Amino acid sequence: MANTHTLWISAHLAEKIRAHGVETYPNECCGALLGRDTEVLRNQADAERKIAAPREVLKLYPLANRNGESPRNRFMVTADDVRNADLEAQSHGLEVVGWYHSHPDHPARPSEYDREHAWPWYSYIIVNVNHGAAEDMASWRLNDDREEFSPEGIEIRQHAAVQIER
Amino acid sequence: MAVKVMIPTPLRIYAGKRDSAEFAAATVGEALGRLTGEFGELRKHLFTEEGKLRAFVNVYLNDEDIRYLAKENTPTKDGDTISIIPSIAGGSTRAPSGR
Numbered sequence: 238m239a240n241t242h243t244l245w246i247s248a249h250l251a252e253k254i255r256a257h258g259v260e261t262y263p264n265e266c267c268g269a270l271l272g273r274d275t276e277v278l279r280n281q282a283d284a285e286r287k288i289a290a291p292r293e294v295l296k297l298y299p300l301a302n303r304n305g306e307s308p309r310n311r312f313m314v315t316a317d318d319v320r321n322a323d324l325e326a327q328s329h330g331l332e333v334v335g336w337y338h339s340h341p342d343h344p345a346r347p348s349e350y351d352r353e354h355a356w357p358w359y360s361y362i363i364v365n366v367n368h369g370a371a372e373d374m375a376s377w378r379l380n381d382d383r384e385e386f387s388p389e390g391i392e393i394r395q396h397a398a399v400q401i402e403r
Numbered sequence: 404m405a406v407k408v409m410i411p412t413p414l415r416i417y418a419g420k421r422d423s424a425e426f427a428a429a430t431v432g433e434a435l436g437r438l439t440g441e442f443g444e445l446r447k448h449l450f451t452e453e454g455k456l457r458a459f460v461n462v463y464l465n466d467e468d469i470r471y472l473a474k475e476n477t478p479t480k481d482g483d484t485i486s487i488i489p490s491i492a493g494g495s496t497r498a499p500s501g502r
Contacts, residue, residue, distance in 0.1 A: 265494055304492070311494035316461040316468075319488050332412060336491050343495035351493035354459045356448055358413035361493070383447055 243390040244335075244360050244376045245293040246270075247397045255371035257299055258339030258364045264308040269298040269322035270335040270360060292334050292360060295397055298322045311350070312338045335360030335376070342367055345375040347386045355379040360389055406434045408485045410445075417444035431464055432475030434485055449487065461488045 257266040274292040300322070304313040314322075314336065326333050336359060340346075345365040347355070355361060357379045364374045377386040405425045410418045418424065424441065428434035435456075439446040449460050456462065462469045463486040469477045479485070 267491070304494075307494075312492065314491035316488040316490045319491060338493055340495040348493070348495055354492040356411075356413040356489060358416060381444070 242360075242378055242387075243291050243392055244362075245291045245392050245394055247294075248393050248395055250294055250297055250397075251374065251391075251393050253297055254337050254362060255364055255366075255374065257297075257337075258341075258366040258371050259369060261302065261339065262366045262369045263341045265302055265304075265310065265312040265339050265341060266299070267302050267312040267314055267336065267338040268300045269314075269319075269326070269333050270294045270337060270362065271296040271298055271322070271326040271329065271331045272334045273331060274334050291392070293397065294334065294360075295331055296326075296329060297337075298325050298333075309341060310343070333359075335362065337362035337364065339364045339366050339371075345373040347377050352379065352383070352386060355386070357381055357383075361386070362391070405481060406479045406483045406485060408434055408438050409487065410438075411487050411489065413489075414445055414448055414487075417448070418442040428479055430475065430479060431462060431469050431472075431477045431485060434479060435462070435475070459490045459492055461490060462486070463488065 257268065272292060272294040300314050300318050302308050302312045303315050304311040322333050340363055343365065345363040347361060347363065360376050360378060362374060362376045365372045374391065376389040376391050378389050379386050406428050407423055407425050409423050410421060415422060424438060426434050426437040428437055439449065449457060451457055464472060464477055465484055
């Protein structure tokens with residue numbers, strides 16, 4: 238199926254993800270994407286003919302990489318971190334719409350390991366940090382059948398469409 | 404006796420968009436079995452093909468991780484709440500060991 242999902246994110250937040258990847262290089266960074274997803278067209282009969290309603294990232298929730306064994310090519314967000322991210326999102330009237338992590342010296346494509354540990358619906362942003370400099374950023378969603386990820390368009394916006402409580 | 408299973412946001416699309424469902428069940432495993440029996444599309448996101456809970460899927464009975472109870476054999480009682488919380492893991496393709 239064609240790329241029917243688009244993720245909106247402000248230039249400011251996109252830059253913060255890149256900066257987090259640079260800061261933790263050569264280790265992987267990770268964090269939660271807090272935002273809104275209206276899902277207006279999801280599951281509707283005409284969904285295939287339209288672009289799904291945009292999902293917007295409105296706040297980041299940077300997390301520590303809990304993978305102490307192999308932080309250069311693995312990241313781990315514990316269930317407690319996930320709960321805290323959910324609570325943080327709720328406190329701003331948002332929800333956790335996905336997760337970001339970096340691939341140090343590796344392309345911004347999901348790995349087999351990523352696929353095995355993912356759920357559909359979430360947006361997975363990956364930023365490639367090459368020799369300490371942030372390069373490509375891409376977003377992915379796991380398909381319903383768990384067989385592969387589909388690319389999700391990222392639309393970098395100058396400003397967030399919705400202001401949230403700080 | 405009814406046990407409430409909270410369905411995490413990413414999986415609600417496979418459960419008729421519901422955020423929870425109640426089932427008569429004597430154990431956590433039985434409740435999860437009834438959940439995936441009613442909503443078959445949920446199964447592969449919670450269990451491996453061998454029928455084991457996926458490693459990144461954490462199940463709590465009233466806020467207690469069932470790994471520290473009796474796992475899927477943990478008995479449930481009327482009014483209990485089961486939560487399903489993922490841990491998020493990933494990384495690039497290079498082998499994790501040998502560095």
